[in-house]
Amino acid sequence: MQIERLPPVTTSLKPSNHPYLNGAWTPLHEEVNATELVVLSGTIPTDIDGVYLRNTENQVHEPLGRFHPFDGDGMIHQIEFRDGKASYRNRYVRTRGFEAEQEAGASLWGGLADPVQLAKRPGWGAHGSLKDSSSTDVVVHAGKALSTFYQCGEGYRLDPLTLEQEGVAAWVPIDGISAHPKVDEATGELLFFNYSKHAPYLHFGVVGPDNRLKHYQAVETPGPRLPHDMAFSANYAILNDLPVFWDAELLKRNIHVVRKHEGLKSRFALVPRAGGEPIWFEAEPTYVLHWLNAYEEGDEVILDGYFQEDPVPEPHKDALPGFEHMMAFLDQACLKPRLHRWRFNLKTGKTTEQRLDDRTLEFGTFNAKYAGRKYRYVYSTTAEPGWFLFNGFVKSDLETGASTSFTLPKGVYASESPFAPKIGAVDEDDGYLVSFLMDENTGTSECVLLDAKHIEDGPVCRIALPHKICSGTHAVWAGREMLQPA
Numbered sequence: 001m002q003i004e005r006l007p008p009v010t011t012s013l014k015p016s017n018h019p020y021l022n023g024a025w026t027p028l029h030e031e032v033n034a035t036e037l038v039v040l041s042g043t044i045p046t047d048i049d050g051v052y053l054r055n056t057e058n059q060v061h062e063p064l065g066r067f068h069p070f071d072g073d074g075m076i077h078q079i080e081f082r083d084g085k086a087s088y089r090n091r092y093v094r095t096r097g098f099e100a101e102q103e104a105g106a107s108l109w110g111g112l113a114d115p116v117q118l119a120k121r122p123g124w125g126a127h128g129s130l131k132d133s134s135s136t137d138v139v140v141h142a143g144k145a146l147s148t149f150y151q152c153g154e155g156y157r158l159d160p161l162t163l164e165q166e167g168v169a170a171w172v173p174i175d176g177i178s179a180h181p182k183v184d185e186a187t188g189e190l191l192f193f194n195y196s197k198h199a200p201y202l203h204f205g206v207v208g209p210d211n212r213l214k215h216y217q218a219v220e221t222p223g224p225r226l227p228h229d230m231a232f233s234a235n236y237a238i239l240n241d242l243p244v245f246w247d248a249e250l251l252k253r254n255i256h257v258v259r260k261h262e263g264l265k266s267r268f269a270l271v272p273r274a275g276g277e278p279i280w281f282e283a284e285p286t287y288v289l290h291w292l293n294a295y296e297e298g299d300e301v302i303l304d305g306y307f308q309e310d311p312v313p314e315p316h317k318d319a320l321p322g323f324e325h326m327m328a329f330l331d332q333a334c335l336k337p338r339l340h341r342w343r344f345n346l347k348t349g350k351t352t353e354q355r356l357d358d359r360t361l362e363f364g365t366f367n368a369k370y371a372g373r374k375y376r377y378v379y380s381t382t383a384e385p386g387w388f389l390f391n392g393f394v395k396s397d398l399e400t401g402a403s404t405s406f407t408l409p410k411g412v413y414a415s416e417s418p419f420a421p422k423i424g425a426v427d428e429d430d431g432y433l434v435s436f437l438m439d440e441n442t443g444t445s446e447c448v449l450l451d452a453k454h455i456e457d458g459p460v461c462r463i464a465l466p467h468k469i470c471s472g473t474h475a476v477w478a479g480r481e482m483l484q485p486a
């Protein structure tokens with residue numbers, strides 16, 4: 001393996017016992033380019049062509065208050081596959097906040113778990129006092145990577161091959177964009193939403209394949225809400241108003257406490273993608289962190305996602321003192337997300353719901369070529385009880401109800417693992433799941449490919465990475481055809 005190391009960044013982070021600054025969540029402070037990657041087992045397939053991009057959260061400076069893992073600075077890790085070869089590189093996202101803290105040599109903003117008064121400068125997004133660390137997700141649209149932040153940040157563009165930084169996307173509105181804009185590969189559009197603390201609280205927008213804003217509208221809610229994700233079908237964007245959001249009384253004092261609002265239903269806005277009045281539906285109360293696909297069939301719009309049984313869990317009894325609340329909200333075993341289907345009937349206005357799996361599953365992916373269309377296969381991740389760490393995969397056949405799974409060895413954790421179609425794919429599941437692993441037994445990371453038809457067989461190829469990466473939240477696969485500039 002040939003490794004070129006970039007000049008180091010300035011860091012002031014000190015060792016601590018914080019559960020999310022150690023182990024698989026140890027921040028990485030190194031940027032490299034690596035070629036001639038070593039294949040640990042199997043061979044790199046020649047029928048995979050494109051890039052896997054992984055965003056991670058890496059705290060650079062000593063936190064001002066109580067660190068939360070979603071506060072760390074965004075870092076994009078990329079592996080490129082072509083002709084049976086692979087190369088790797090990683091870069092911090094050079095956000096305005098990252099650059100300001102590099103200059104200061106210290107943290108300038110508190111985090112999600114801190115009072116707003118800790119911020120030394122105005123912050124970004126719906127919360128208003130946080131650093132936009134652009135660390136949550138990354139998508140590829142109009143030939144460029146776009147990194148995003150869950151509290152609604154600016155959206156930073158990078159070249160998906162070189163990871164050269166191109167700054168903030170020009171079309172991002174004043175209220176920012178949420179972590180999960182959605183790319184429709186069929187139309188080349190990017191669909192996004194944002195949320196804020198001021199009326200009308202929620203907006204929906206569309207960016208064309210030319211990277212220009214083509215539509216932006218309000219989708220009014222009764223007050224500030226905390227939607228995390230959206231979905232789309234061929235004709236509708238699906239936004240949500242779920243009964244888990246900031247306590248309104250405390251919010252008047254600029255205190256951000258999430259609670260479940262008893263008596264309120266879940267509400268879904270089906271917004272015509274070209275713009276227009278939303279069609280609202282009601283459903284059972286829950287919170288949903290991530291949706292899967294949506295599609296239209298007859299009079300119905302069908303939406304799949306992960307229904308949380310307990311969106312505001314009790315504090316974790318086993319956690320280190322002071323971490324009980326944070327550990328519970330980061331533990332899928334506490335939140336209990338279940339694979340779930342909502343059917344919105346456009347003729348009757350009624351919603352019907354169906355539980356598809358009783359296991360704790362989240363962070364799912366599917367073949368993006370089927371986005372907005374009827375699809376059959378979902379690939380979810382399983383979580384290590386007690387931790388925000390992925391320890392395996394479940395493939396669900398939504399047509400037959402059958403499923404297969406693969407569990408990683410103890411102490412080995414996965415990254416979100418999108419589906420990469422094979423060149424010349426015929427079946428929906430002709431492809432690979434791509435993931436970066438963090439191995440706590442060896443202190444190393446590797447990239448693995450699983451044959452999506454047989455995930456139960458485990459990796460078909462394992463490729464060594466030049467350093468151990470930090471865990472994080474989201475990742476994306478972009479085939480070669482997605483890498484053409486607009």
Ligand SMILES: [Fe+2]
Nearest residue numbers: 179228473474
């Ligand atoms: Fe997310």
